[in-house]
Amino acid sequence: MTLCLRVSVCVALLVARRASHTETRRHRVTTDLALDANLSVPRPYEPTMRSLLVLTLLAVTACGAAAIDNNTEATPQGRVPVEHPVRAELLADVTSIEPGKPFRLGLRLKMQHAWHVYWKNPGDSGLPVTLDPSGPPGFGFGAMQWPLPVEFNQPGDIAGYGYTDVVFFPFEVRPPATLAQGSTVRLSVKSSWLACRDVCIPGGAMVELELPVGAKAVSDNAATFDEWQARLPVDSGLATVKSVGGVGSGTVTVSVAWSEPVRSVQFFPVPEAALSVSDVTVEHKDRSSTIRFKASVLSGQKLSTGDLETLVVAIDARGTRRGIAVPVRLSGGTTAGTSANSEGDKQ
Amino acid sequence: MKTFSFVTALAIAIGGAACASGTGTTGSAVAATGAPAVEPVSATIGAPAPGFTLPDASGQPVKLSDFAGRVVVLEWINPDCPFVVRHANAGTMKSLAQKYSGNVVWIGINSTNYMDSAANAKWIADRALPYTVLDDHTGAVGRAYNAKTTPHMYVIDTTGKLVYAGAIDDDNGGTKGASAVNYVDAALAEVTAGKPVSVAETKPYGCSVKYAK
Numbered sequence: 001m002t003l004c005l006r007v008s009v010c011v012a013l014l015v016a017r018r019a020s021h022t023e024t025r026r027h028r029v030t031t032d033l034a035l036d037a038n039l040s041v042p043r044p045y046e047p048t049m050r051s052l053l054v055l056t057l058l059a060v061t062a063c064g065a066a067a068i069d070n071n072t073e074a075t076p077q078g079r080v081p082v083e084h085p086v087r088a089e090l091l092a093d094v095t096s097i098e099p100g101k102p103f104r105l106g107l108r109l110k111m112q113h114a115w116h117v118y119w120k121n122p123g124d125s126g127l128p129v130t131l132d133p134s135g136p137p138g139f140g141f142g143a144m145q146w147p148l149p150v151e152f153n154q155p156g157d158i159a160g161y162g163y164t165d166v167v168f169f170p171f172e173v174r175p176p177a178t179l180a181q182g183s184t185v186r187l188s189v190k191s192s193w194l195a196c197r198d199v200c201i202p203g204g205a206m207v208e209l210e211l212p213v214g215a216k217a218v219s220d221n222a223a224t225f226d227e228w229q230a231r232l233p234v235d236s237g238l239a240t241v242k243s244v245g246g247v248g249s250g251t252v253t254v255s256v257a258w259s260e261p262v263r264s265v266q267f268f269p270v271p272e273a274a275l276s277v278s279d280v281t282v283e284h285k286d287r288s289s290t291i292r293f294k295a296s297v298l299s300g301q302k303l304s305t306g307d308l309e310t311l312v313v314a315i316d317a318r319g320t321r322r323g324i325a326v327p328v329r330l331s332g333g334t335t336a337g338t339s340a341n342s343e344g345d346k347q
Numbered sequence: 348m349k350t351f352s353f354v355t356a357l358a359i360a361i362g363g364a365a366c367a368s369g370t371g372t373t374g375s376a377v378a379a380t381g382a383p384a385v386e387p388v389s390a391t392i393g394a395p396a397p398g399f400t401l402p403d404a405s406g407q408p409v410k411l412s413d414f415a416g417r418v419v420v421l422e423w424i425n426p427d428c429p430f431v432v433r434h435a436n437a438g439t440m441k442s443l444a445q446k447y448s449g450n451v452v453w454i455g456i457n458s459t460n461y462m463d464s465a466a467n468a469k470w471i472a473d474r475a476l477p478y479t480v481l482d483d484h485t486g487a488v489g490r491a492y493n494a495k496t497t498p499h500m501y502v503i504d505t506t507g508k509l510v511y512a513g514a515i516d517d518d519n520g521g522t523k524g525a526s527a528v529n530y531v532d533a534a535l536a537e538v539t540a541g542k543p544v545s546v547a548e549t550k551p552y553g554c555s556v557k558y559a560k
Contacts, residue, residue, distance in 0.1 A: 127519060
């Protein structure tokens with residue numbers, strides 16, 4: 001059996017319209033260029049492109065002798081999509097930029113069925129999604145906000161945390177106070193991810209948006225931003241938290257008292273490279289959860305911080321997931337709070 | 348542009364992997380040596396490394412105890428994993444195996460559930476590896492070592508103790524180039540000089556080991 005290599009360079013062109021228009025402000029054209037095997041073919045993003053808003057996805061797939069359907073191909077490791085299994089898209093929550101007034105952008109990754117990408121702690125394997133925004137001088141960008149992840153089931157007790165189907169990462173954009181009315185601003189986001197199913201395929205995109213500068217920003221894509229806002233960790237009211245123990249004593253116990261009834265609880269630690277979090281158990285009854293885990297410093301390494309970042313997700317009777325960020329002191333002292341802190345949705 | 352270059356490179360890499368594994372790997376596993384024998388212990392730094400017997404790429408059984416008295420490196424691989432392919436393209440493992448060939452035994456182990464000795468032989472041939480790759484498609488040895496990722500690296504000293512477990516280096520994104528710190532190189536330099544390994548444990552990175560369900 002001979003396999004050939006095909007490099008798919010999928011270029012979606014996002015064409016901006018001028019500030020005076022209100023409909024079909026962004027029009028997207030997708031062009032697939034299938035090129036036969038030549039490993040020098042994948043082209044890095046060309047930052048000199050001026051007139052178009054360009055979304056570039058590079059995907060490389062093995063192509064078997066025969067494709068059975070339009071979407072996947074048989075390979076020794078199963079059916080692999082012809083196109084890269086993840087599509088990237090950039091959305092703004094305004095139709096125009098008001099000088100000096102912060103707004104939000106969001107990167108949406110849509111995955112083909114059964115594929116996933118990874119949270120900021122990918123777990124035992126994988127790589128986190130990266131997001132690197134840029135814009136004209138004077139523009140500031142807030143941190144990428146991570147929606148609540150789910151845990152993947154992987155054989156061999158290998159923890160995996162991330163997202164399936166679709167995920168949206170919002171972040172704040174702070175435009176300078178001085179911007180010429182009627183001008184347009186181009187904002188770019190460079191992103192990368194590792195998409196896995198039964199195999200893993202790395203992917204990346206450069207997505208850009210052009211927005212006009214207006215006297216008054218008008219809301220846009222509110223449904224999407226609202227939907228994903230609700231999936232970010234919350235910063236107050238949901239629970240009171242206390243943690244006992246640390247790396248010295250080996251075991252850490254985090255006690256969570258929920259302000260409302262909770263059906264079940266999930267725990268997502270974000271250990272730094274020198275720390276191992278293992279043997280996690282979660283007990284839950286009524287409004288009270290107890291999370292226990294072993295925290296140990298890897299042999300020959302040193303911790304760079306005394307706190308372990310964790311996320312505790314509560315699922316209510318309706319299946320709604322809400323999460324709180326719980327910092328855990330690792331020095332062996334007690335951490336307590338009236339509500340959990342969050343990384344902050346800075347609006 | 349660092350990240351994007353990495354993505355491009357890995358995109359190329361995974362394509363190459365798919366090509367490399369083109370000949371059927373779905374066939375039945377080599378059964379000549381029977382089920383792999385694993386001592387019922389798990390891998391712990393400072394403790395004796397779990398013993399095992401696994402078939403090599405030609406189907407011949409290889410025992411860890413065959414190398415008693417020598418330093419042994421175990422490298423978990425999966426030819427379909429882009430991280431493994433990236434390091435193969437960069438020659439990371441091969442050059443390190445050659446650097447220490449005088450006093451270190453380097454062994455690849457493939458716990459990918461759908462692969463076999465033929466797949467390992469092809470990987471060795473395609474990459475002109477100076478070391479063998481053992482067939483652990485049942486995952487028994489991988490689970491005994493708690494191997495999580497490909498690559499996942501282990502170093503065993505001359506007394507049979509596990510002295511390093513973790514990543515090959517500190518460059519999970521493949522963006523650091525020459526400035527990456529190679530943990531296995533550092534561990535081997537120490538252990539072959541009769542010194543204790545200073546960084547004995549790191550968090551491995553890569554694809555999850557594709558264990559049998």
